[in-house]
Amino acid sequence: MTQKILPIVTVLIAVLILWYAAAVWLNAPQAEALMDPDQPHGLWALAQACWSMDRPVLPAPDQIASALIDSVFGFPLSSPRNLLLQAGYTAATTVIGLIFGLIFGILLAIGIVHVRTLDRSVMPWVIASQTIPILAIAPMLVVALGSMGVTGLTPKAAIVAYLTFFPVTVGMVKGFRTPDPLQLDLMHTYSAGEMTVFAKLRWPAGMAFLFPSLKVAVALAVTGAIVAEMPTGAQVGLGARLLAGSYYGQTMMMWSALVMASLLALAGLLAVTLLERGVVLMRGGRL
Amino acid sequence: MDAPERLAELSHRSALAGAAVVADNLSIRFGQGETATAALSDISLTIGQGDFVSLIGPSGCGKTTLLRAIADLVQPTSGLLRVNGMTPEAARLARAYGYVFQAPALLPWRSVARNVTLPLEIIGMGRAERQAEAKRNLDLVGLGDFAGKFPWQLSGGMQQRVSIARALSFKPSLLLMDEPFGALDEITRDGLNLHLHELWARTGLTAVFVTHSIPEAVFLSTHIVVMSRRPGRVVEVIESTLPRARRLEDRETPEFLALSKRVRTALHDGHGHA
Ligand SMILES: Nc1ncnc2c1ncn2[C@@H]1O[C@H](COP(=O)(O)OP(=O)(O)O)[C@@H](O)[C@H]1O
Ligand SMILES: [Mg+2]
Numbered sequence: 284m285t286q287k288i289l290p291i292v293t294v295l296i297a298v299l300i301l302w303y304a305a306a307v308w309l310n311a312p313q314a315e316a317l318m319d320p321d322q323p324h325g326l327w328a329l330a331q332a333c334w335s336m337d338r339p340v341l342p343a344p345d346q347i348a349s350a351l352i353d354s355v356f357g358f359p360l361s362s363p364r365n366l367l368l369q370a371g372y373t374a375a376t377t378v379i380g381l382i383f384g385l386i387f388g389i390l391l392a393i394g395i396v397h398v399r400t401l402d403r404s405v406m407p408w409v410i411a412s413q414t415i416p417i418l419a420i421a422p423m424l425v426v427a428l429g430s431m432g433v434t435g436l437t438p439k440a441a442i443v444a445y446l447t448f449f450p451v452t453v454g455m456v457k458g459f460r461t462p463d464p465l466q467l468d469l470m471h472t473y474s475a476g477e478m479t480v481f482a483k484l485r486w487p488a489g490m491a492f493l494f495p496s497l498k499v500a501v502a503l504a505v506t507g508a509i510v511a512e513m514p515t516g517a518q519v520g521l522g523a524r525l526l527a528g529s530y531y532g533q534t535m536m537m538w539s540a541l542v543m544a545s546l547l548a549l550a551g552l553l554a555v556t557l558l559e560r561g562v563v564l565m566r567g568g569r570l
Numbered sequence: 571m572d573a574p575e576r577l578a579e580l581s582h583r584s585a586l587a588g589a590a591v592v593a594d595n596l597s598i599r600f601g602q603g604e605t606a607t608a609a610l611s612d613i614s615l616t617i618g619q620g621d622f623v624s625l626i627g628p629s630g631c632g633k634t635t636l637l638r639a640i641a642d643l644v645q646p647t648s649g650l651l652r653v654n655g656m657t658p659e660a661a662r663l664a665r666a667y668g669y670v671f672q673a674p675a676l677l678p679w680r681s682v683a684r685n686v687t688l689p690l691e692i693i694g695m696g697r698a699e700r701q702a703e704a705k706r707n708l709d710l711v712g713l714g715d716f717a718g719k720f721p722w723q724l725s726g727g728m729q730q731r732v733s734i735a736r737a738l739s740f741k742p743s744l745l746l747m748d749e750p751f752g753a754l755d756e757i758t759r760d761g762l763n764l765h766l767h768e769l770w771a772r773t774g775l776t777a778v779f780v781t782h783s784i785p786e787a788v789f790l791s792t793h794i795v796v797m798s799r800r801p802g803r804v805v806e807v808i809e810s811t812l813p814r815a816r817r818l819e820d821r822e823t824p825e826f827l828a829l830s831k832r833v834r835t836a837l838h839d840g841h842g843h844a
Contacts, residue, residue, distance in 0.1 A: 465675045468643055472669045473692045474662055483692065487679050566679045567720035 350535040372520040376508040380443020388451025396459040422514035439511035446507040447500040454496030458489030494559040501551040590776040591617040596649035608801035609635040624787035632802030633780040667744040668737030674729035676721040683717035689739040707735040727758040798840030805840040
């Protein structure tokens with residue numbers, strides 16, 4: 284256990300030291316301007332001033348932590364200023380978008396594996412779909428859809444689904460194709476139809492590819508949800524808070540939203556990992 | 571004689587003789603035109619119910635192809651093939667045979683028991699019934715205690731026994747085996763041969779067994795089909811003179827050695843044929 288934790292703690296301490304140093308370096312010009320020029324002050328006093336500014340360029344870790352705690356516990360859960368509520372909106376977008384992306388991605392993979400013409404005609408489009416910088420045009424897309432009357436969660440979830448179906452399709456096409464000719468012959472000796480072959484052979488074989496795809500998809504989904512929350516007019520979600528923070532120079536607000544977003548992604552990855560563990564357990568210890 | 575008439579006669583004949591497999595002028599080619607490969611050429615063969623028949627011949631002579639044709643995994647190019655008096659397709663649909671591949675082909679995500687129940691699950695048999703059936707078949711191959719294990723926890727020989735248990739799931743009258751022990755060491759192989767022999771003797775199955783080991787073929791078989799190199803033909807069908815019940819020690823007897831010599835000679839003749 285110590286062997287696992289020690290390196291992590293070491294890196295964490297190193298990052299914190301560098302962070303505090305960077306905060307002094309970046310905040311010093313402003314902090315110095317705020318200090319009484321007549322009063323002589325040492326380096327330590329300057330550092331302390333750098334770590335306790337109201338609107339620092341780079342807030343110190345403890346400032347972010349207290350801002351985060353404050354934004355979670357300082358307001359009732361129903362208040363729009365509660366960060367947990369905002370994270371809830373982002374989580375809803377992420378999960379719903381991910382579910383649709385997953386379903387669409389898997390259906391597409393099933394089609395591609397079973398229908399030869401789909402393999403030839405659709406696969407290139409699947410790949411081409413990801414050459415559109417959807418993250419860059421996401422805010423525009425949300426605004427455009429909004430003017431057409433599609434508002435709220437739908438356009439945001441659609442962007443998440445668009446981003447996430449790709450790794451799922453690519454992974455599952457590969458996974459559904461892993462059964463070797465021998466296993467397919469075996470199913471033929473049972474006179475098993477395509478549906479049975481899929482249920483008993485292709486789907487379970489694809490499981491090993493589902494989880495890596497899902498992990499990539501979760502990370503993409505959180506990013507997608509936040510970007511989709513950014514356009515002007517968007518009121519809710521971590522993306523909106525991030526933008527508002529940046530607009531009003533509230534770096535602390537930005538950073539707490541950022542940390543909250545990482546925690547959200549982490550929670551998603553944890554959920555996928557737990558699901559994977561469950562499946563591995565059911566399969567006697569291997570995927 | 572035209573085809574339907576010939577077919578009727580063959581069906582009649584195989585029913586009369588109670589033949590498990592009848593092949594008549596069976597030829598199989600792969601591919602078309604210039605690049606076509608003739609795998610089997612004019613195979614005529616009758617396998618009686620309850621026989622243990624080995625197919626032996628140099629590699630590439632079409633042993634696997636013949637077995638796959640019986641199992642309806644490959645379509646004959648010409649000639650006739652009947653399994654239990656039916657077309658191979660009808661026999662497959664009637665679940666007349668069990669097939670053991672060269673590799674165990676177990677599904678790694680299923681336990682041993684669930685690998686054996688797979689075929690029964692596919693035909694929609696109830697859980698309790700198929701579990702009882704799997705236990706019976708695992709006991710038959712001596713792996714009753716390994717039902718809860720996963721394939722990767724078993725040795726190669728045990729995995730192949732699981733695949734034999736699985737092939738017995740449909741209670742087939744015909745067991746098709748393609749070099750099932752080819753990848754195993756000599757000692758494991760001896761044990762499995764004895765086991766297979768006892769299984770066959772006890773169940774009254776018809777077995778078609780592909781091998782390229784002469785001692786294995788002689789030890790197990792009631793009939794040994796010697797095939798020539800590509801395109802595969804039947805050089806000779808040697809009927810065993812050994813008693814039905816076999817013991818591993820019998821492999822040293824003069825009778826056994828004489829039979830082995832006959833097979834070897836026939837193999838050499840087949841070699842010269844091409
Ligand atoms: N699916 C196939 N397509 C083309 N050629 C094949 C195919 N299966 C077998 N063959 C060819 O048919 C011949 C007989 O093969 P096989 O039945 O596997 O021989 P054996 O089992 O006796 O070693 C070989 O020349 C092989 O290359
Ligand atoms: Mg072969």
